[in-house]
Amino acid sequence: MFDDVAPKYDVVNDVLSLGQTHRWRRIVVDAVDAKAGERVLDLAAGTGTSSEPYADAGVHVVACDFSLGMLRVGKRRRPDIDFIAGDATDLPFADNSFDASTISFGLRNVDRPTRALEEMLRVTKPGGRLVIAEFSQPIVPLWRTLYTEYLMRALPAIATKVSSNPAAYVYLAESIRAWPNQDELAGWITQSGWESVAYRNLNGGIVAVHRATKPEGTITTTAAASQTRGRRRSSRAAN
Ligand SMILES: C[S@@+](CC[C@H](N)C(=O)[O-])C[C@H]1O[C@@H](n2cnc3c(N)ncnc32)[C@H](O)[C@@H]1O
Known part of the structure; x- marks a missing residue:
């Protein structure tokens, strides 16, 4: 799906977010707070x-990222950036x-x-730091209702006009609705081994x-991680 939308991905994003993506991206960069010379992973980039x-x-x-279509568009535009094909669930690093890992609208x-x-x-x-930007749930009920209307009705209609793959934007709306709210995501992050988890709306x-x-002092050798995975698999099998 992402291979397919890659050529117009950024333009369509700007239109559908009503220009908000620029501000959101600035806030993410400030939160990552990377210094010159540091190494930052931008996952699902x-x-x-x-x-x-x-x-x-x-x-x-x-x-x-694992979409070669998206990576190709990026590499053409910014040959100076290291684009690496890889799966977020089995990273080739x-x-x-x-020093920091970040993921914007990818998780x-x-x-x-x-x-x-x-x-x-x-x-x-x-x-090291983790920063995640993701669509979430408006906290004020009236705002949530208006936004849901935009998401489920207006967004797919606009996407039909501006995107080559409108179905991808129906998926976008549905995946946002199915995604956990702020506190649930914070819980996932803690359970995955991170600490000092906080969020900003x-x-x-x-x-x-x-x-x-x-x-x-976290020990996260590949061997330890795979042992943990093995244990989880066997405990799932036992349940
Ligand atoms: C909505 S785009 C976000 C791109 C970019 N971070 C941004 O802010 O514009 C989501 C990206 O997640 C990538 N993705 C989804 N699952 C992935 C996985 N398992 N491993 C790596 N990338 C993945 C897709 O290929 C797609 O490029």
């Missing part, structure tokens, strides 16, 4: 629009190799989001930016 501000600030950003699309949170924990250095909760830190 798509065309690299979420990665560009880091590269512009002299940060070594690695833009990872060494343990403790990034909701990953097949096993808690597995991706564990993988981001594994590749982030102890004490943007546009009344249309988007939430979650932040967390990898505990100092």
Whole structure:
């Protein structure tokens, strides 16, 4: 699906978010707070629009995604950024190799989001930061009703006019509605091993930016991670 929407992905985003994506992205970059020379993983980076501000600030950003179509569009536009093909649930990076990991509007699309949170924990250095931007739930009921109307009716109708793949935007609306709210996502992040989890609502909760830190002294060797996975699989089988 993302291969298919890649050529017009950024333009359609700007239209459907009514220009809000620029502000949201600035807030994410501020939360990551990367310094020149640091290594940042931008996971599910798509065309690299979420990665560009880091590269512009002299940060070594690695833009990872599993859609080759999205990566190709990004690489054409920003040949200076490292675009790496990889699956969020089985990252092709060494343990403790990034100062910070971030994912913008990607976690909701990953097949096993808690597995991706564990993988981001594994590749982030102890004490390193996690920042997640994702669509969430407006907190004021009237705002939530208006937004849901926009999401379920107006958005697919606009997408029919501006996108080559309107079905992708029906999926977008449905996936946003099915996604956990702010507190539930915070719970997933904690359960995946991160600490000091906090979030901030943007546009009344249309988007939430979650932040967390990898505990100092966490042992996340690949072997330990796979043992944990093995144990989980056998406990699931036992239930
Ligand atoms: C909505 S786009 C977000 C792109 C970019 N971060 C942005 O802010 O514009 C979601 C991306 O998640 C990627 N994605 C979904 N599941 C993935 C997975 N398991 N591993 C890597 N990327 C994945 C898709 O290929 C797509 O490019």
